[in-house]
Amino acid sequence: MKKPKSGHRSSATKGNGASRTVDEYLAGVPEPARSTLNKIRAAIRSVVPPEATETISYRIPAFKYKGVLVWFAAFSNHCSLFPTASVVEAFKNELKGFTTSKGTIQFPTDKPLPTALVKKLVKARVAQIESKIRR
Numbered sequence: 001m002k003k004p005k006s007g008h009r010s011s012a013t014k015g016n017g018a019s020r021t022v023d024e025y026l027a028g029v030p031e032p033a034r035s036t037l038n039k040i041r042a043a044i045r046s047v048v049p050p051e052a053t054e055t056i057s058y059r060i061p062a063f064k065y066k067g068v069l070v071w072f073a074a075f076s077n078h079c080s081l082f083p084t085a086s087v088v089e090a091f092k093n094e095l096k097g098f099t100t101s102k103g104t105i106q107f108p109t110d111k112p113l114p115t116a117l118v119k120k121l122v123k124a125r126v127a128q129i130e131s132k133i134r135r
Contacts, residue, residue: 022054022061033074033109037061040072040081043118049126069125078106081113083121086128091121 019025022041026034044063052065060073071082078099085103088095094117099106105121107113 018059019056022056025056025061029074033079036079036107036109036112037072037074039112039115040079040118043115044070044072044122047119047122047126063122065126066129069129070122074109077109079109079112080107081105081118081121083125084128087121087124090124091117094120 019028026037026041029037041061048063048069049065052063052069055062055064055068057064057068057071060071062071063069070084071080073080073082082104088100088103088105092100095105098113105113112118
């Protein structure tokens with residue numbers, strides 16, 4: 001029995017096995033998406049708390065801090081940042097010009113989201129997690 005094709009959502013990573021680390025995942029992503037994701041990764045790293053860790057979740061890179069903060073990934077025709085639906089909604093005006101859906105921001109493989117915007121999105125997500133913990 002053949003597996004049905006998943007349409008345009010195919011991952012850009014090469015190879016059959018699931019990546020175990022973020023570096024492994026990125027090594028399998030072709031350019032220019034790899035450089036784009038490395039810029040996104042650096043922007044995220046610059047604002048997450050020191051206790052945050054990188055991991056692979058749902059077969060894509062993620063940052064964890066008291067739960068998953070954000071995910072990011074490359075696909076065949078675009079890259080995505082997944083900061084959760086509430087963060088996308090909170091920044092919808094600043095995200096005009098990008099394709100968004102409930103919890104996803106899509107952008108071209110050769111054009112990363114502006115670093116300042118990524119930092120704002122991640123800081124908002126950290127604040128959201130912190131406020132849930134304090135309750």
